[in-house]
């Protein structure tokens with residue numbers, strides 16, 4: 001007997017958002033998750049006895065609209081902003097707080113006001129793009145024409161001067177934009193970070209760095225742990241059923257080449273589960289190649305999926321610490337501490353990664369999540385969580401234990417330059433390369449956005465045309481994860497937009 005209207009593959013944050021919205025609309029929804037906890041990359045994991053951390057350590061732009069629609073505040077969701085702090089070599093740091101650039105020269109502090117005005121104006125104009133389904137090119141449906149009209153008006157609202165500037169900077173390398181406004185290397189590195197993290201981009205790369213900066217100015221800064229707990233509680237409240245430790249092995253289809261339709265999933269040799277529709281939050285390559293099978297797809301579509309760029313460039317370091325780490329010149333390490341003293345340091349680390357190597361001087365984003373959430377570590381102890389940029393999935397020579405230990409040691413050495421006592425404080429550690437993330441979270445290439453956030457994989461081309469409006473070429477099979485428009489990060493938008501399309 002058919003028990004479910006919808007099966008969702010994956011209880012990551014997008015799967016949970018999509019499931020809850022559909023259940024709130026009256027559907028019977030079953031979520032199947034291969035791991036034993038919810039949250040995907042944002043789930044906390046024990047990496048050393050008594051110490052826990054999440055791979056995605058800070059939700060700095062979760063959609064306020066999604067939080068409201070799901071009623072997350074009723075389930076304990078809280079906001080928490082972590083100011084970005086650029087660590088200087090001499091203990092002189094720069095930071096952004098309350099709309100001000102602190103610790104910088106007067107000239108940079110003044111330029112920051114102009115820079116902020118332009119960036120915030122453009123970000124506000126773009127915000128509706130991330131929340132909408134972007135219609136396919138050439139669609140003449142009234143609804144799609146209205147969407148184009150709405151988005152066009154939003155851009156026009158920028159006015160002539162800001163519109164010109166937006167078009168000029170949209171695909172500019174981050175370095176060029178920073179050079180136009182600022183004199184300090186540390187300030188430039190700090191302000192370009194959000195354009196680069198998670199993508200195969202460095203300061204001198206043209207493409208989507210500025211768009212990523214604008215994307216990351218939407219939404220609100222959320223406490224990650226409360227976000228995932230609230231999403232799980234909202235799902236339960238709406239009647240969503242979640243089965244953990246249940247990897248989906250195959251998406252089942254009925255019919256023949258002239259009329260295929262997704263009809264359910266196989267979770268083991270003995271168990272198949274039927275549903276009217278299947279919505280996958282797994283990445284597009286996993287969904288179409290591994291779970292569905294390319295025999296059900298036409299060759300052009302299969303080739304486009306095969307060409308998606310999915311190799312990840314960010315690794316994760318977790319340290320179990322005997323006490324609070326002390327960073328020279330900082331009263332408290334409660335922020336996003338960026339270890340990237342200048343843009344060239346970022347560029348050189350990327351240069352190594354392009355050729356499959358890890359830099360001798362890796363660049364990092366460090367947080368200490370146990371400051372806000374003492375349950376992550378035993379009493380008086382702490383957890384340090386760091387994104388290590390430009391660690392290539394395709395490591396030359398493969399990911400041996402020696403290769404992993406070598407880059408872990410260099411990442412700790414980078415931190416040690418700013419926190420000289422860190423090594424004495426380490427009780428345990430974990431280093432996850434993109435290849436480890438691929439294995440543990442079933443994400444092709446271990447990619448931050450499931451597939452690169454780039455001009456050719458964006459908007460009505462994300463992940464590719466033929467599957468860009470959350471529908472797939474196989475009726476009854478949909479997508480709702482980070483590989484869809486708008487992209488990855490903890491925003492909830494892909495899951496939200498997918499649910500809206502299904503309900504239409």
Ligand SMILES: Cc1cc2nc3c(=O)[nH]c(=O)nc-3n(C[C@H](O)[C@H](O)[C@H](O)COP(=O)(O)OP(=O)(O)OC[C@H]3O[C@@H](n4cnc5c(N)ncnc54)[C@H](O)[C@@H]3O)c2cc1C
Nearest residue numbers: 010012013014034040041056057058248481482488489490
């Ligand atoms: C190293 C790293 C650090 C990051 N840090 C941040 C950060 O600090 N802030 C931020 O905003 N973003 C961060 N991101 C990006 C962010 O984590 C992702 O973009 C986001 O988690 C995507 O959410 P999702 O729900 O679409 O997918 P995921 O979080 O990947 O969840 C997908 C879920 O599907 C499950 N699944 C997959 N295949 C199957 C299957 N066959 N059967 C059953 N279940 C399956 C997986 O187990 C997983 O639980 C980071 C990414 C990486 C790689």
